[in-house]
Each structure stands twice: as structure tokens, then as C-alpha cells.
Amino acid sequence: YDRAYYIGETEFYIPRDADGNFKSYDSHAESLPDTLAAMKSLVPSHVVFNGAVGALAGANAMTSKVGETVLLVHSQANRDTRPHLIGGHGDYVWEEGKFANAPLKDLETWFIRGGSAGAALYTFHQPGLHVYLNHNL
Numbered sequence: 685y686d687r688a689y690y691i692g693e694t695e696f697y698i699p700r701d702a703d704g705n706f707k708s709y710d711s712h713a714e715s716l717p718d719t720l721a722a723m724k725s726l727v728p729s730h731v732v733f734n735g736a737v738g739a740l741a742g743a744n745a746m747t748s749k750v751g752e753t754v755l756l757v758h759s760q761a762n763r764d765t766r767p768h769l770i771g772g773h774g775d776y777v778w779e780e781g782k783f784a785n786a787p788l789k790d791l792e793t794w795f796i797r798g799g800s801a802g803a804a805l806y807t808f809h810q811p812g813l814h815v816y817l818n819h820n821l
Contacts, residue, residue, distance in 0.1 A: 685805060686752040691767070693760045693796075693818065694735060695728030726763070731820065740816065748808050756816070757781075759801035766819040767804070768793040771812060774804035793819055 699707045699718035706729070709715035722729070733740050740746060748754045753775075758767050776787035777794045781801040788794070796802040808814070 685755040688755040689746045691758045696730040697722040698729040753807040757803045763798045765796045771814040776805040778803045
């Protein structure tokens with residue numbers, strides 16, 4: 685491969701009040717009971733790549749040139765995820781992150797289990813914007 689990119693997918697569980705507004709607290713200790721309750725719901729308030737909204741956009745965008753092969757390594761700490769490259773696919777995909785295993789080929793969307801990582805290789809054949817996202821809609 686010509687380039688490698690790491691994508692760490694993370695969820696945040698920010699407590700909300702009865703009207704759906706995010707709550708604020710004077711200390712982390714004070715927020716703990718509500719935060720634990722939000723986490724137990726398994727419905728995140730935010731899902732981000734590499735720790736922040738926009739971490740892979742603008743000046744931080746993952747780039748490549750036509751003809752280059754890119755290795756995308758994607759990890760997910762808690763929930764299952766389904767990455768997808770709009771305008772592309774995974775030429776070779778290791779959903780379980782084990783390069784000793786034979787890769788799956790030509791996947792539009794691949795499956796990364798919570799608590800694990802996977803990888804995909806893609807060779808870019810056309811110029812343009814190729815959006816990397818997950819299908820946890």
C-alpha cells in the first residue's frame with residue numbers, strides 16, 4: 685500500500701434532561717450516576733471518528749492520488765460498526781483485523797465487531813471526493 689490511515693470510532697454518552705437538552709455538572713463525580721445510566725442505554729449521544737467532530741474533514745481529510753492503494757485500519761471500542769467508502773469499496777477486507785487470514789474481496793460495506801479492529805485495502809481509480817462513513821444509521 686502507498687498510504688495507511690487509522691480511524692478510531694468512539695461513542696460519547698452525554699446525559700440529557702427531560703426536555704432532551706444536554707445536562708451540565710459542576711464536577712465529573714456529580715455527573716457519574718447520569719452518565720452511567722446514559723451508557724447503559726447503549727444509545728450514544730455522539731459518534732465520532734478519531735475523537736472529534738470533523739477529525740477527518742477539511743485539513744484533516746484522508747487523501748490519496750489516483751492509482752494509489754490505501755490501507756484503512758478501523759477500530760471500534762464498544763459497538764459493532766459497518767464502515768463504507770462512498771465511491772469505492774474494500775478491494776481486500778480483513779473484518780477481524782487478522783492479516784494471517786485470507787481477506788474478503790470487493791465489499792461495499794464491511795463489519796467491525798465492537799471491541800476489535802478491521803482493515804481494508806482500496807486502490808483509487810478515479811479522482812473526486814470519496815466519503816468514509818459508517819452505516820450505523
